Amino acid sequence: MKPILFLLLNLWLLGAQALTLRDDAGREHLLKAPAQRIVSLLPSLTESVCALGGCARLVGVDRYSNWPAEVRKLPQLGGLDDAQIETIVALRPDVVLASTSARALDRLEALGLVVLRLKSERHADVQRTLSLLARLLGSPERAAPLWQQLQRQLQAAAARVPERLRGASVYFEIGGGPYAAGTSSFIGETLQQLGLANIVPAELGPFPKLNPEFVVRARPAVLMGPAAEQAALRQRPGWSSIPALQQGRLCGFAAEPYELLIRPGPRLGEAAERLAECLETLP
Structure with missing residues (x-):
């Protein structure tokens, strides 16, 4: 092949691999090729990269x-505020x-x-992030099947919830505490589903x-959170009157589950299954 044709072919291949990615901070980033060396500073992003087949490309992660x-x-x-x-x-x-x-x-x-800043508050954020990361890895076709699998898991988990607790x-x-997962969070969206x-x-x-x-006045029928904290719930002023505590409808989860x-990533479906498992055991 003539040198000029070889050069033109290389330039064409380079352009074909180039990526323009817009992150959730509204910034556009140009990469010459799919990323081969990735640092992830958030557990949910680490899990997403691995779920999309890119674990071998991670060269460093956050402490969690x-x-x-x-x-x-x-x-x-380190972490988001003390990154090394x-x-x-x-x-x-x-x-x-x-x-x-x-x-x-x-x-x-x-x-x-290049720093990609990604939002992780809602299910839509997870879907968008999976799509972006799949493109970053040069495998855009992997995102949709993974998201579809998550949806099937969510639907299967919803089918397991006892009728007596629907609408609870x-x-x-x-x-x-004192923070809670609101309706507009990815956890809240899972609970709604x-x-x-x-x-x-x-x-x-x-x-x-x-x-x-606020919680006392709301009188929830079910309480969910870390297992290590739930033994002390009755000691909080007024909480003994909450129906969930009176009826023993508590879902306390050990550290790993x-x-x-609380990670908005590719294991959303598995998280829904864990919630359904607990709900099945409640009176």
Whole structure:
């Protein structure tokens, strides 16, 4: 092949592989080719990359990323507010994945790294993120089947919820409170698909900080949250009058399944199944 034709072919191939990605901060990023070296600073994004077949391309993760098991062997790079900037730069990533709330990553961009800031509040965010990450990996065809699988799992979980609990009011506590999963959060949307009525209205936002008296007045029929916190619920002022506590309708989750429930990623369907499992056991 003549040198000029070889050069033109290489330029065409390079252009064919180039990607333009818009993140949830509204920024457009141009990559010359699908990312081969990825740093993820959010567990749900780590899980999404792996679910899309890109685990081998991860070169570093945040301290909380622990699924699937192979990511535990990767360098841990801190969190959103204390990311190890120098270490991340030394890893020479093609892209850094982070939350839109990450504030400590401006330095990475100033140093020339591509930082994709992604929102993770609702089911639609998860679907959009999976699509973007599939493109980032050069495998856009993987996103739709994965999302369809999640939808099937959600539907199957909803079918398992006992009729007696359909329409029951529910309070899902984040950590040990006072934050809750609101109706507009991905957790709230899952609860709605399971046929439950969230006591936290959408107008309060995805994960609002609540006054404990709000929960007492709302009188939820079901309480959900970390198992380690639920033994002390009756000690909170006025909480012994809540129907969920009076009737023993508590879903307390150990650390590992609780992590699953609060991560807006490719295991949304599995999270719904865990919720349905608990609901099946309630009186």
